[in-house]
Amino acid sequence: MKETLTYKILNAHKVSEDLENNKMSIKIDQTLTQDATGTMAYLEFISFGLDKVRTDLSVSYVDHNTLQNGFMNADDHKFLQTVADKYGIVFSKAGNGICHQVNLERFAVPGRTILGSDSHTPTSSGVGAIAIGAGGLDVACAMAGMPFTIVRPKVVGVKLINKLRDGVSAKDIIIYLLGILTVKGGVNKVIEYYGEGVKTLSVPERATICNMGAELGATSSVFPSDEITKEFLKIQKREQDYKPLSADEGCQYDEDITIDLATLEPMASCPNSPDAVKPVSELKDIKVDQVLIGSCTNSSYYDFVKVASILKGKKIHKNVSLGIAPGSQQVLQMITKNGILDILLEAGARILESACGPCIGMGQSPATDAVSLRTFNRNFYGRSGTNSASVYLVSPEVAALSAVNGYISNPLGCKKLDEFSLDVDYPKCDSLLYQPEFKAEVVMGPNIKPLPKFKPIGHKFNAKVMISLEDNITTDHIMPAGAKVLPYRSNIEKISEFVFSNIDEGFSKRCLDNKSGVIVAKQNYGQGSSREHAAIAPRYLGIKAVIAQSFARIHKKNLINFGILPIELDINAKLLDEIEVSYDRNRIVVVNKSNNETYEKMNDLTDEEYNLIEVGGLLNTF
Ligand code: MIC
Ligand code: SF4
Numbered sequence: 001m002k003e004t005l006t007y008k009i010l011n012a013h014k015v016s017e018d019l020e021n022n023k024m025s026i027k028i029d030q031t032l033t034q035d036a037t038g039t040m041a042y043l044e045f046i047s048f049g050l051d052k053v054r055t056d057l058s059v060s061y062v063d064h065n066t067l068q069n070g071f072m073n074a075d076d077h078k079f080l081q082t083v084a085d086k087y088g089i090v091f092s093k094a095g096n097g098i099c100h101q102v103n104l105e106r107f108a109v110p111g112r113t114i115l116g117s118d119s120h121t122p123t124s125s126g127v128g129a130i131a132i133g134a135g136g137l138d139v140a141c142a143m144a145g146m147p148f149t150i151v152r153p154k155v156v157g158v159k160l161i162n163k164l165r166d167g168v169s170a171k172d173i174i175i176y177l178l179g180i181l182t183v184k185g186g187v188n189k190v191i192e193y194y195g196e197g198v199k200t201l202s203v204p205e206r207a208t209i210c211n212m213g214a215e216l217g218a219t220s221s222v223f224p225s226d227e228i229t230k231e232f233l234k235i236q237k238r239e240q241d242y243k244p245l246s247a248d249e250g251c252q253y254d255e256d257i258t259i260d261l262a263t264l265e266p267m268a269s270c271p272n273s274p275d276a277v278k279p280v281s282e283l284k285d286i287k288v289d290q291v292l293i294g295s296c297t298n299s300s301y302y303d304f305v306k307v308a309s310i311l312k313g314k315k316i317h318k319n320v321s322l323g324i325a326p327g328s329q330q331v332l333q334m335i336t337k338n339g340i341l342d343i344l345l346e347a348g349a350r351i352l353e354s355a356c357g358p359c360i361g362m363g364q365s366p367a368t369d370a371v372s373l374r375t376f377n378r379n380f381y382g383r384s385g386t387n388s389a390s391v392y393l394v395s396p397e398v399a400a401l402s403a404v405n406g407y408i409s410n411p412l413g414c415k416k417l418d419e420f421s422l423d424v425d426y427p428k429c430d431s432l433l434y435q436p437e438f439k440a441e442v443v444m445g446p447n448i449k450p451l452p453k454f455k456p457i458g459h460k461f462n463a464k465v466m467i468s469l470e471d472n473i474t475t476d477h478i479m480p481a482g483a484k485v486l487p488y489r490s491n492i493e494k495i496s497e498f499v500f501s502n503i504d505e506g507f508s509k510r511c512l513d514n515k516s517g518v519i520v521a522k523q524n525y526g527q528g529s530s531r532e533h534a535a536i537a538p539r540y541l542g543i544k545a546v547i548a549q550s551f552a553r554i555h556k557k558n559l560i561n562f563g564i565l566p567i568e569l570d571i572n573a574k575l576l577d578e579i580e581v582s583y584d585r586n587r588i589v590v591v592n593k594s595n596n597e598t599y600e601k602m603n604d605l606t607d608e609e610y611n612l613i614e615v616g617g618l619l620n621t622f
Contacts (some may be wrong), residue, residue, distance in 0.1 A: 002248035036064035039137030055146030061099035075445030085440035096432035097328025110225035112124035128225030156255030160197025162262035169395035170205035179277030188214030203232035204300035270391035290368035298375035299327025317406030361482030418537030456616035466517035511541035526555025563617030
């Protein structure tokens with residue numbers, strides 16, 4: 001039978017299959033963590049009592065909480081470094097770069113499986129790997145050598161034909177796709193790219209596309225591994241990792257989409273959702289206050305070549321603040337060596353650390369009511385740190401040209417300058433990358449609190465509705481990030497004070513006063529980040545079930561991992577209604593006692609998931 005590339009890689013890693021529930025478990029070759037989810041993941045891994053990781057390669061990155069305002073983040077970094085050294089994990093220190101950019105440069109290998117405690121882990125699929133984002137506990141289990149279970153994904157075949165015009169970017173391809181598929185269109189699917197157009201895209205461009213597959217809710221995205229991949233691995237001095245990989249000619253996809261690259265135009269995701277898509281030509285003349293270029297989506301050397309081509313000899317508009325964060329030390333070294341950095345500085349850019357920074361609300365929050373153009377991947381409400389700001393997601397070309405003009409501008413026709421060759425020497429740049437020596441003692445500063453213990457929720461309970469929500473609630477709504485909250489990622493009691501704080505300040509206190517509760521929502525609850533804090537912190541506050549029309553993949557798994565029952569139902573309930581939930585292996589009954597409505601459905605949890613809820617979560621099974 002002719003196979004898709006997705007199933008070639010998945011089947012080669014298959015450990016077991018549960019056809020009745022449409023699930024498969026796969027061996028994970030490599031893992032990655034970042035600091036904001038990593039401290040929990042490693043506390044969980046340590047609790048398993050193993051002496052070292054069981055993967056081929058595990059890498060721990062520090063890139064999110066690099067703003068060291070107080071001892072908390074620095075404590076976390078020290079903890080992560082000592083854990084890595086002790087348990088056989090490669091450590092990428094703060095300053096080395098954004099986990100996904102560095103992982104692509106240094107570690108991603110065609111044909112491998114990679115599990116990362118960050119939703120944008122699929123960036124590494126740009127080399128022809130299957131890289132998947134997951135909660136920290138799932139990554140901890142993978143580090144312990146356990147297989148990872150997924151819903152057998154449907155495969156969407158995206159055929160790329162022709163070639164992008166000057167000024168049109170890989171970012172425009174994925175934003176365009178978001179306009180077609182929406183933020184829930186990729187759930188339990190892998191987006192597989194093929195066709196003549198693939199050959200016209202470099203690996204960093206492919207990685208940009210795979211990166212924002214996360215915004216579709218997709219399990220992963222994948223590109224073939226071809227001569228361009230070989231060239232990329234060669235310049236990264238790891239040609240030995242190359243292996244050609246592609247789908248069988250004529251294989252069948254579950255869904256088919258064709259994109260003609262030659263007709264695509266610059267696109268933007270408008271406030272406040274990556275799928276609020278418009279062509280840039282329809283947005284022209286909107287005044288811009290801030291432009292930020294960077295993040296794991298668009299911070300490669302390739303991106304800065306295009307930015308420099310536009311900024312060369314120009315000055316940014318006096319009302320615009322332009323911030324630039326190169327994605328890694330390697331990118332920073334390269335733009336320094338070939339004069340791009342000078343061009344950026346002369347244009348008036350502020351150079352930021354090679355880290356996530358403003359993408360996760362760590363600094364650079366825009367002014368009140370400001371318009372901010374970002375080459376990032378998420379523009380959820382409040383994520384920038386300024387609730388009233390309008391955040392647009394765009395390509396590096398749109399960002400650079402708009403910074404010069406002071407209003408949203410269409411770069412169609414802007415050419416890459418020939419003087420910036422892509423064929424340059426890429427420094428290996430390992431000065432902030434540490435191989436484990438299996439020596440260190442784990443250092444746990446006062447910011448790192450023990451994992452909370454949770455009791456099972458029981459088979460029947462009554463609880464009030466603590467919040468009633470709409471479609472597409474993101475994990476940024478549930479568990480906000482930003483400079484104020486992120487330092488408490490290792491302290492569940494403290495971070496739980498901030499649950500839903502951007503949209504409902506009273507939530508946390510209400511839960512504690514009521515001692516238990518349920519959350520009611522509509523479609524695609526928990527989209528976005530992989531942060532398991534969006535499950536642990538509500539559980540800590542007494543949340544026993546989330547009743548929603550549908551869930552995002554990673555968040556649903558996180559809820560189950562921490563013993564919260566996800567119930568897929570569309571119920572009619574308002575704040576403080578009294579809900580009775582009862583369930584067994586076969587069915588779930590939900591009664592809204594406040595309006596006397598009863599809902600009943602088959603229990604669609606697998607045996608494994610049911611067992612986890614019964615014992616109060618995955619950590620109680622060890
Ligand atoms: C994000 O982009 O939201 C993050 C911060 O990288 C998260 C992880 C986190 O919340 O720590 C993600 O995407 O998984
Ligand atoms: Fe970091 Fe932003 Fe990428 Fe998340 S999306 S990993 S915060 S750069």
